[in-house]
Amino acid sequence: MTQAAPLSATARDPAPAIFAPRGGLLPRLIDWILRHPRMFVFLMVLPITLWLGIVYVGSLIALLIQSFFSIDEFSGLVVREFTLKTYGELLRPYNFDIILRTVLMASSVTVASAILAFPIAYFAARYARGRWKAVFYLGIMLPLWSSYLVKVYAWKLVLAKEGILTWLFAKLHLTWLLEAVLAVPVIGGNSLSVSYLGTFIVFTYIWLPYMILPVQASLERVPATLIEAAADLGATPRQNFRLVILPLALPGVVAGSIFTFSLTLGDYIIPQIIGSSRLFIGQAVYTQQGTAGNIPLAAAFTVVPIVIMGIYLWSARRMGAFDAL
């Protein structure tokens, strides 16, 4: 019983069961907020609500309103009257081709990114450990750290007629292949750097990390035991992929495709530097609000990707892409 002596000493001179309130303005304020959890939530949510509400949603609404105005063709002034005339202009063949071209490009870039990203993300999520995982992240992120313009111009040189790719094909005696590809109507052209194919390659390169990262994150959340369970129940690797891995990773693919799709829809630099000088939505917005001074048409063009993304997300939800969330 002698060992217990120090403990019994405190029993004779007991420490307070509740400590005195903290002094100082800031500690008292913090203690007060902690006692009022609703206040705490309010203070946390306030800045982001203001930001989202005023700066973000507010400007979107302003944009939406602009798109319902029209331009007086003689004076070039914006007529502040609600009309659907500007939207009607989007349906003119020249403008509608821009939309169609952009949507087709964004879809192809998204599909290609998903196909390229999946094996990379799968390897990173399931097999890479420790150092290899670091190498993976570095490999994915490194291109994001350098300037977008530098990368696009670098690609222009790579894809140019006198560029490294043409040289490489010549060295491999595959010039005929490159020429055959460039001879394909629509996607081909004089050289890769002035063809839709070139635009597609650069878009895919630039946006690929935005697909890999969410797919990798969603694959990482698929428990290994589910894949084992499927194999245990007799699923071949192919069935396992189709019935278990892909459906469970689908939220990641959808998240990634939102990035690749909407970034391609809105980009105006890549198609300007690389490709046949035909316009994409981003370039159309740029020219309409700049040189042409047609703000309503620019706004209407901007609404197009928003509507397309809305339809895309709605149908993804209907297809059950988010069921596993």
Place this chain on the structure above:
Amino acid sequence: MDAVTFRGVSRHFGPVKAVDEVDLAIRDGEFFAMLGPSGSGKTTCLRLVAGFEQPTAGHIEIFGERAEGVPPYLRNVNTVFQSYALFPHMNVLDNVGFGLRVKGVGRAERHRAAREALELVELGGYGDRRAGELSGGQRQRVALARALVNKPRVLLLDEPLGALDLKLREQMQEELRTLQRSLGLTFVFVTHDQDEALSMADRVAVFAEGRVQQIGTPEEIYRRPASRFVADFVGSSNVIPADVAGVGPAGQWASLRPEDIVLDPAGRPATVTARAFHGRYTRLALDLDGQPLTALVPPHAEAPDPGTATRVSWDAARAHLLGAA
């Protein structure tokens, strides 16, 4: 014919010998338990049977057929996972029907079989629910139905009752036992709970450090433990010098079950060092001439207070002389 045979099977992970030269023969139609502390290699053995792991040495046969190198989906063996591993993107019926689906069974037939399997585990009306809407015990039953619907030759259960509360556990233990008897199926059950292993299994293999310490019926394991480890792990036996136990010469060891020690006024003097009331029994820690002993006495016996002297005795026939190990 034996259901599963291990001949000198090892599974080493680098320097870690998870399973080391294990020989086993699991009989057709028996309830076989693999018992051991965590890290003893019992789960790795189960995974070797399922095909999730491949042996680094030795041979595994399932019903006489070589299993090394055979992937899980080509084995007619199914697993009930510790985490249940139900597919979150499917309802209960599709979960249960998964094994039939990947084998190409048509929708109507597979739904009928899945409903039947759900009836078997008393979850008849639950087919439309999602796995997330079920309680732990219900998930457990779904996992069981999902495995049984495939009519496997061997059913593997990896600590299936670990996550259930005590009452549900006892109920499931009984149900599993009844199910196994009525189906006549070979069950291989991994557990760290000796009560569970002893009460459910026809035979038990006790694992430690990747090796099998003893294989036998629950009675054999309990009454005649082969080693100090088995004596201590199964039933927390008192491992004491054989001369103290009264069954052999000094220098050898004997196992004496705590419940075989009785309070006896004519017995040997001992000091009570601690006492704990457990409801069904009272556990006494004793000091018998410097030899610590644990005794379980009936809760209604006049249990002496800690610090007081008492007298204890035991029937020397109940003490078991241990091997050299």
